[in-house]
Amino acid sequence: MNFKGAVFDLDGTLLDSMEVWKNIDIEFLSKRGLQVPKDYSDEILAMSFRETAEYTIARFGLREQPDDVMHEWNQMAIEAYGHHVQLKPGAKEYLLKLKSRGIRLGVCTALSQKLYLPCLQNNGIYELFDACISTDDVSRGKNHPDAWLLCAARLGISSQDCMAFEDVLPAIQGAKAAHMKICGVFDKYSEKDKATILKLSDIYIHSFHELLSE
Secondary structure, three states: OOOOEEEEOOEOOOEOOHHHHHHHHHHHHHOOOOOOOOOHHHHHOOOOHHHHHHHHHHHHOOOOOHHHHHHHHHHHHHHHHHHOOOEOOOHHHHHHHHHHOOOEEEEEEOOOHHHHHHHHHHOOOHHHOOEEEEHHHOOOOOOOOHHHHHHHHHHOOOHHHEEEEEOOHHHHHHHHHOOOEEEEEOOHHHHHHHHHHHHHOOEEEOOHHHHOOO
């Protein structure tokens, strides 16, 4: 499939990192004498970092400010993202392949820069990207087109000429609303939505290795 720009989600797409946030949720809530509800992860999918903090405060009746909650989450995640979170198999090789073909590369993530920057640098791929957009840069989460459109604009490419690589259904719907082509990426944490993701995706992969032979 032809495209001029490739826009990548990080958590669960390029990065094998969803377990990090599962553990952070458990630790954060347990310190407050709370358990993680079964639907919590689904509810916060594709929210921006601030939206997630505001939702968490409201849901659990916390007497805390969003900035304080976000700071605590960031502090809990910095060590993992700076030193331990790894790329999914075949991800770097595929990025290098696209770069060699003149495809412009972008990141569209809910992670703050203080998390994604050291992680991309530690994995040796930061310099491959022409634009990195966080939902901190826009007013709404990735389930809306805003962040996707901003990334396309920073790449200097029409969103219709971009392929979005994403594992989470609400974010795929946001990229679709931005008129991007969709490559659905398998991740075990979004497997329950696979049937719907398949319907929305132009292509669907379980591993980036599937794209290396094209």
